[in-house]
Amino acid sequence: MILLTLLDNFYSHSKEKSLDAEYLSRALLQLIREKTKEYEVEFEYGGLHQPGNRPIIAIGGKDEVFVKNYLISEFGTIFEIDDLKSGLILRGRIRDPDTVNFGIFIDCGIENPQKDVLYPLFEMRKQLCSGKKLSKRELVRAYGFFEHMPVFVELTKVHQDSRKIEGRLAQKTLDMLQVWISDEFEMLFSSGQTRKRIKKAIKYTKHYPDYIVIERMGFLETAVFLKQGTSAPGILADIGPHLKDTKFSMFRPKNVKTLLSSKKSKN
DSSP states (O other), X not given: OEEEEBSSOOOOOOSSSOOOHHHHHHHHHHHHHHHTTTSSOEEEEEEEETTTXXXXXXXXXXXXXXXXXXXXXXXXXXXXXXXOOTTOEEEEEEOOTTSOSSEEEEEEEEETTTEEEEEEHHHHHHHHSTTOOOXXXXXXXXXXXXXXXXXXXXXXXXXTTTTEEEEEEOHHHHHHHXXXXXXXXXXXXXXXXXXXXXXXXXXHTXXXXXXXXXXXXXXXXXXXXEOTTOOHHHHHHHHGGGOTTOEEEEEOHHHHHHHHHOSOOOO
């Protein structure tokens, strides 16, 4: 069997309950089996890799090599810093976007030593607001960036001596953001819950007619695409109380367009 450590990690926003690794491992294996049901392969849960609570999946069967590569493309995996170079595109997950003012740190599963990729403010301005001197806080709020949000990152600087790594959003993620802006649908992001539980809360609060699709961004991260005229804050006000251990963020295209068209900036 082949052992694969995934980038997606197990976590909980609850301050009262401990991490339910047993439930999460069952849910993850069910998801993986659904995605690979046409292949001759079997899976076992191999525990959590530390640091980071990253699930280890044992893969066995005729198609194990192909499926391993497929799961890496879907969930990401870990890397050693000596294997990295500028231009490499990695799957990553945003750390707490409010930690520092000079950029955002992104977890790309880099180990030995463990390092996050810095997405500097100057790169954020170039990519997200045509070079306008907007603050990091303004950009984070406008685009709805949240902790654990999955993104693709292109490495721009890998300093082997100082062990510092910088990057920017890869074109795949920039294209996704542009589609969101152009489509003009408000979106509600969630982290810390499976897609199944988000869908259950929407059904319980009778908001089934108000959304188009619930897209799985990561194992515990979802994006709810709302129909035209449906307000993300309104949906959040209703489903939030039923998902107390969940964190939410919103993407509202009109807010992004207003920010990008503003002539003045707040430093």
